[in-house]
Amino acid sequence: MAQLRARSSRLLTAAVWGSGALLGVLLLVQCFSEWSGDVQERMSNDLAYLPVTVLSAVLAGRVVRKPGLERRERRAWTLLMVSFLFQVVAHCVSMAQNFVPGLPTYPSLADYLYAVGLSFVVAGVLMLPVGRRTGAERVKLLIDSLIVVAGACMALWYLEIGPIVHMGGADPVVLVFSTAVPVLDLLLVFALITVLLRRAQAGAVVGLLAGSMAVKVVADSAFTIAYVQFGVFFKPGSWPYALWATAAFLALLATRRRLLQDQLTEVERPGRGRLGWLPYVAVVLAYGLLAFVAREQSLYPLGGMIFGAIALTALVIVRQMFAQQENRRLAVTDPLTGLSNRALITERLTEVTRQPVREGRHSAVLLIDLDHFKPINDAHGHEAGDAVLKAVATALRAVIRSGDTAGRLGGDEFAVVLPALPNRQVAESIAQRLVDALRTPVIFGDVLLNVEASIGVAFRDETTTDGARLLAHADTAMYAAKRSGRGQYRVYSPELDTQARDAELRAAVANNELVVHFQPVVDLSGGGNMAVEALVRWNHPTRGLLMPGAFIELAEETGAVIPMGEWVLREACRQAADWPEPVWLSVNLSARQVMQAGLVDTIRGILDETGFRADRLSLELTESVVLQPDEHTVARLSELRAMGIGLSVDDFGTGYAALSYLRALPVSVLKIDRSFVTGIDTDPEAYAVAEAVVRLAQAYKLHVVAEGIETAEQAACLVEMGCTYGQGYHFARPMPGDALTDWLAAVTPVPAAG
Template structure:
């Protein structure tokens, strides 16, 4: 490609140096075109045969290929004329062949696929294209067509052909202007093709105008020939670029229309400028005054229309409540950001902002109070962001800020922190002082974000990570925060047996002889090592991966415990406690799943204790109560885990079939040193005894804490003082050699 371009560049060299006679220059011109046009036709054929090409686009390239082949034939015919004297010099066979190629170019450009448009949009774009063509038509009529028609004594064939050239150029203008205004999907390719056509029209018009207006003839090797050569090379570049594309490019660029929307007004200005030039020799009365008035009126109408368009545009992209931009404009800005390839030293980012504790304000004080908060948030955002940034409301209490052209990642983090601080400012609404905070996710445009959907997904993952880790701050996206990827990784961990169960003994503080253990899951990650539940359980709860994880843990714990019972008769009374997540409890097939696991492993139902979080106990629906009652009827014990860490609802302790209450470690810490803490822990124990529940104290770390619990009447406990969680083989050895006591459901 570049070799053929170098051959074509000899035309530029000839123009600069002025080398050779007219015949030599014409011969060099014809020879230089052959490699470029031939290669363009060959690559065009390869584009047509390209796999996966859209049917509409293939049809467009077939039409363009016909024009490429015609250009090869035209230049070959022109070259042959040097060796076949006596043939007509103008219009020659090559001129006719080249002219027949233009309608195929026009048709190919017009059928090239573009983004979806409504009927009204297509009508508006068609009118804009016709305005531009009408302006160009006026110019060509005055400068070319009119003088050609009036040439005295011109040969009819020469006259007809010479007049057809500007008409064909008008068709080219209509085709590539229409395509540019329609914002094609393959912008770079269409841009090169349009540039090629534009150079041809300029060269054609310059050549003809110089002849009919100024009686000047451009010899071969002059600058119009350089423009024709440049246009041919741009066509080659366009075909080569399309051949390199795997798909239809990077999508529609929303900013294109705004950059080319001035063209219809430019065409009107050209037409009036031409009319004024023609009327310059007329008297002010009557033609001059009428021309002046027409120009003023048209200018005022155009100004009014441009103002109306800007106002319509503003209304279309503005959120009426906050005055910020809306989702549509944010999407445009994100498309522009992701279309630009990442560059070192120049960063772009998006901030996704979600207000914390906004819904209670709406519920408690009404939507007017909520609207006041949203307007205050918008004002705070305007005060923080830079002039070139774009802030918008996506809907509800969710906002976004697009940050282009950042000098460093730290700049985005600084803006995010300032937003977090600004949004903590209370909002005054009447007699109320309303407080909100914001969780912000920050995502940078890099090689992994090829479109705005991925970029927003990264920001969304970072924002939810900020919410999970305490709200009221920002997080920057990294691979560890990719919820979907980590969810898939968690589910693969279940399939690949990467999870392991550790067991922690439960001790009878009064020296009983029954044994019990609590099953605790660990993740033996292939690269990060052994992970505790805190590193993945919250995410598993959020994504639903906790359901297969919970089933796996229950099956593995029952399988191991059943094996211990078979090998060691002294462990017949072994109880196993397994955590049951809130998501598992609401599964319709929960009872059937547990029954199948018990049947499969052979572990007795009356030796299994299921530990529920307070969120399940506090918000039970009828189906949940029914499932828990069914499990209890099977002999399975029901335990409330981490009691006291949520909002207590004591009535449910009697309504639900709860048998065990596990007192959270926060009640145990300090009972041996703080009388107040001791009194609270004792109250919890007495409460459980009043409901006839067994109490297990968690987090016992010292002998003095264990003594205090015995003193207040707590029977069972677990913690590092007795034993840490350990693998199955280790806990079996511990149970056999030392023994532990248990909870009796």
């Protein structure tokens, strides 16, 4: 099917360009040949046009029958198809008239058919779909179009219509039809200007149609003006006929292009009105013509009035242009900071993403969000917040380059668009200078307001096809900067995309990409009791084996830790079911999991599925659970404890948990963080702090597990303190389940250290 479509497209292209080449060849033959009579000239001219006009009508009919075409566009192309059909019939009638003597030569039936077909072109072009506009925008468009038409009308009246009307002795029918031709050209001008000013959809198609109409108007006007003003009559083969041929071929190309388009891919884009000068040009043209006509008049009374009218109109135009610039400035400026607003930033982003990606040319956007801005508003009022925002605007202006655009998107969020960068390091340098500049305190009355900013940097590349996506990438990088500690910048990379990585994490659970490693927890007193902590790893298909630090924080943030935690618990219990007794299994339980109402049922189901005993399982809680235990959390944990499951607090001392909170929770084990163990064998102060924590835990009747033991000396110190259990590289590193099975089979009870 694809081959057939490709072949059909090649045949269509060959037919279009072949008909155009034939038209050009016949025109050249007319230009350099001496015909024996007018009949041969007219016949050859009509024959030259027939292939192009017939093909235009056929292709327009196929466009009308295209599926998925919206109603307005289908009607527009129906009218254009009718106009092409009228041209075909007109050429055929023109040839037939050569064999019927006595028929009027001008206006002939063919001339009437041409004129009717022209009216269908105007209607069809005006009906082409455009983007939505407000009522005020439509009125402005109509006024601008009428200004241009009025200027053209003055020129055509002076050059064509007026002389035709005052032509003495002419047949009234000839006069009426000759006057109707420039009037139809005026309608074509109206349609042409309307299309250009409103920036219709499918720009290339409309551009070709507009070109066709413009060339035809020039040819019509040149033909008529030459005859009326200078008595020159052009014959087939002269340059106006070449222009008419060009107009016909441009219309054929427009039809072909629309037929080959699957949909309206070239949608309307925001712009600055590049053709907004057309109404002013029309005014200048009209007054120039008026001054030319009145050149022989004296300055009093007519000449002075004309020059005065020209001066007044020029002043009105200048005033309007300044008013438009001011309206534009107000429309794209943030009133508080004087920076660009979201509308202009969006426009600049669209311009940046519209440019092709090229080697050695870079563009970027910085998204800036102020840290701790809300407390300033709450503590000192909105006037203080406004002072901070103005100071931020001053800092932005001082740091960015002359061609960059800084704007306020809303609230305390700002953006900077950086086009035409020589390299990526320039954007990062600007981001760092902004971070440094925004650390400067803001003086508000007698108060110093301290504020910082987190900045996300995103570069234009093949993945950023629109401004919204580029800004979303900067937003992702900005939130990564906030998670990393605020007051810094981060450059976007796919790894920072939370949504994408969340989906990747969940897919890793579903695809069994996670693996469980185990690290023994030994009895420091020399008894035979032993526990094993389950530790998750991610066997990433492209990045290799990842440690928890590479993904656990993100999993907690997105909620992927819930299915991940269930998988780890199930897999660990499945493997631990075959371990010799007495070996306990310790599995981490995230804060998100504790908040789940169905936690108890989930754990009970996993134990039933794997056959692992509840009294051999211990669940490790994070300090965030211990810090603020609500009644539902306490109830769930108490129910787990009633099942025989042990509960412990992991990494105690790294956060803000207090021992007093432990009295509200049914925990039995406290795991002190490795930071308390480091240096206890060489630093008396470190030893004293660790001992205090151990003694306090014992006062609460909790077993103590020390993490991060790396030397025998550290183990000996912990035994002296009365610490019950230890875990660390001194005893064993984390290992896969099969390696742990071998280790358990070979290990003997560990004697008391020291």
